[in-house]
Structure formats: C-alpha cells, structure tokens
Amino acid sequence: MFECGDCGKEFPAGWQARDKHCRLTGHSRPEFECDRCDAWFRSERARWQHMEAKNHFFWGCNDCNETWPTEVQRENHEIDEHCYCRECDRYFSSDNGIQMHLRSRVHRVDSVLCPFCQASYTTATGLVHHLERGSCPRAPFIDRDDIYRFVRSKDPNGLISKKLLGWEYDSVKYEATSRAWNGQAYGCYFCHKAFDSLVALNSHLNSGTHRQSLYHCPKASCRKDFTTLAAIINHLESESCGAVRFDTVQQNIRDIISGNRMIGFR
Structure with a gap:
C-alpha cells in the first residue's frame, strides 16, 4: 500500500496513483521509501539495507532479476553478463563483439x-x-x-x-500479477516470452512492444x-x-x- 509522505493518504492502486496525488497537491513521497515496493523507513541506512536484502534497487536488468543502485552499475552488468548495449538497444553474440562495438565510432x-x-x-x-x-x-x-x-x-x-x-x-498500462507464473517463468500473455521476474515482465509489457x-x-x-x-x-x-x-x-x-x-x- 503506497502512501503520501505528507498527509498519510493511502493508495492501494499503486505508486502511479500516489505520485499523481503528490503532483496535484504538492505533497511528497515518504522520505526513505524503497525504490521498488511500498516499504518505507526512518533512515537512509535502513532503506538501503532493505533494498540490498530484497534486491529492490531502482535500476533493474531487463534480462534477469538483478537490480542495481546506479544506472552505470546496471549498464555494466548488462554488458558483462548479457552482451547488451542499452544505449543502442542491441545484443551481441560474444563479449568480444560488444567490446568492439563499444570501441567503435558509434560510442565516440x-x-x-x-x-x-x-x-x-x-x-x-x-x-x-x-x-x-x-x-x-x-x-x-x-x-x-x-x-x-x-x-x-x-x-x-x-x-x-x-x-x-x-x-x-x-495511456493503458499493463500490469502482470503472480498469475503470470507458469511454473518455470513469468510468461507474457501476448507473445509468450518468458521472464525471470515479475518486474522484468511488467517492464516488457509497458515497453511499447505490444x-x-x-x-x-x-x-x-x-x-x-x-x-x-x-x-x-x-x-x-x-x-x-x-x-x-x-x-x-x-x-x-x-x-x-x-x-x-x-x-x-x-
């Protein structure tokens, strides 16, 4: 349950409704809120410990369920583990291939x-x-x-x-639930592509693909x-x-x- 940090109003529909309320009223989110769930804390240290333990950092990989505290760390992970260049939205078949791409004129x-x-x-x-x-x-x-x-x-x-x-x-927003789990992965209803996490599936659904x-x-x-x-x-x-x-x-x-x-x- 997401809530306003100033007036305490709760929004069971999700963070989008809460953030719209904040924009219209000038209110703010709770100061130490998790990047991915509705948990909030009384200190930044407690918030950070929660996100480390739950893998709840804001910057999530689209290919696996790993999350990262910075965009740079997420991009480095995608390069090293998935041979994926996010800036060009392009996959490569090998580490050598993506390294040659990153050294090419495209990135200079x-x-x-x-x-x-x-x-x-x-x-x-x-x-x-x-x-x-x-x-x-x-x-x-x-x-x-x-x-x-x-x-x-x-x-x-x-x-x-x-x-x-x-x-x-x-403006339609898709949001998959735990019912998308097929016993092995979270499956897309439209194209049947499989994802390791619900976050990755929802990112795919709202990427514009469908x-x-x-x-x-x-x-x-x-x-x-x-x-x-x-x-x-x-x-x-x-x-x-x-x-x-x-x-x-x-x-x-x-x-x-x-x-x-x-x-x-x-």
Whole structure:
C-alpha cells in the first residue's frame, strides 16, 4: 500500500496513483521509501539495507532479476553478463563483439544531453530510451505518448511519425500479477516470452512492444513500422536501409530537443 509522505493518504492502486496525488497537491513521497515496493523507513541506512536484502534497487536488468543502485552499475552488468548495449538497444553474440562495438565510432561521437537532467548519452537512441522509459529523474512522468505528441509537433509532414486519425493517447498500462507464473517463468500473455521476474515482465509489457505503431521509416523502399521513437532512431542510426547517415541523426536530435528546427534529416 503506497502512501503520501505528507498527509498519510493511502493508495492501494499503486505508486502511479500516489505520485499523481503528490503532483496535484504538492505533497511528497515518504522520505526513505524503497525504490521498488511500498516499504518505507526512518533512515537512509535502513532503506538501503532493505533494498540490498530484497534486491529492490531502482535500476533493474531487463534480462534477469538483478537490480542495481546506479544506472552505470546496471549498464555494466548488462554488458558483462548479457552482451547488451542499452544505449543502442542491441545484443551481441560474444563479449568480444560488444567490446568492439563499444570501441567503435558509434560510442565516440559527441554526447547528446538530456534537456531536463543534462545526463550525457553517446547516441540519440540512448537519450530517447532515457525519456520514453521514464528514467529521467527530473522528468519521470514523461512517457511514450508525451514523446509522440512532441514529435508530431515537430513533424507536421509525417516524415517519421504516423498521422493517426482520432489518436489522443495510448495511456493503458499493463500490469502482470503472480498469475503470470507458469511454473518455470513469468510468461507474457501476448507473445509468450518468458521472464525471470515479475518486474522484468511488467517492464516488457509497458515497453511499447505490444502497442500501436506510431512511427515509420522515412525511406519509401523501407517504410518499416515502429512502436517507439527509440526503435526508429536506432533503425536510422544503424544505417541498415540507408535512409540517413548516423551523424545526421545525432545532429537532428540535438536541434529538435533544443527547439531549433523541425524534423528533416537532411
């Protein structure tokens, strides 16, 4: 049961309802609250001990049930254990493969800064993932729908965004329960992919994988559809269809988030 740290009001529906209440009233969460459950404590030391014992840190791996106290530790774990580059949303078949990738020009470009918290990312995909997943500490309530509305305002000709008649927002949130356990893993109802933890399954359900496609590749001979902005940006950065150069994508994202231009990729 999540509760407001100022007035003590309880929210059995979950932390989203509690955080909405806090935004509307100016109230705050309990000062020493667990990153993943509704437990709260009277000291930071007690909170930390709980999260260590329960594996309840905020930064969770999408491939296993491990959680980490910092984003850097989570990313290092994903590189070392899963050969996964989070900034590019790409898996590699071997440790040598991902190390070569991390040393490539993709990770030597000038950084792309988050307009809210100034976190630095080496690719446009990394920045967009940061925002679409609600990972920005200064803009945690921005989601896929907010990003789509912003892109549409910068893309009146529909170069990469679809003109969806009657679309307002796709705000439905999926939340799996313990009933998703099939005896061996937590299974996705839609695609039957298996996950080691309920947290990982819910992260998958709300990642955009099973939602309406909002974007398409601008190249006429490709026109591949994508459900998230991060996915289409990753597609363009890969230069797999030759729609645009990698460096052009980076510069366009910098210009767009600074409010200097519309989407053009020229």
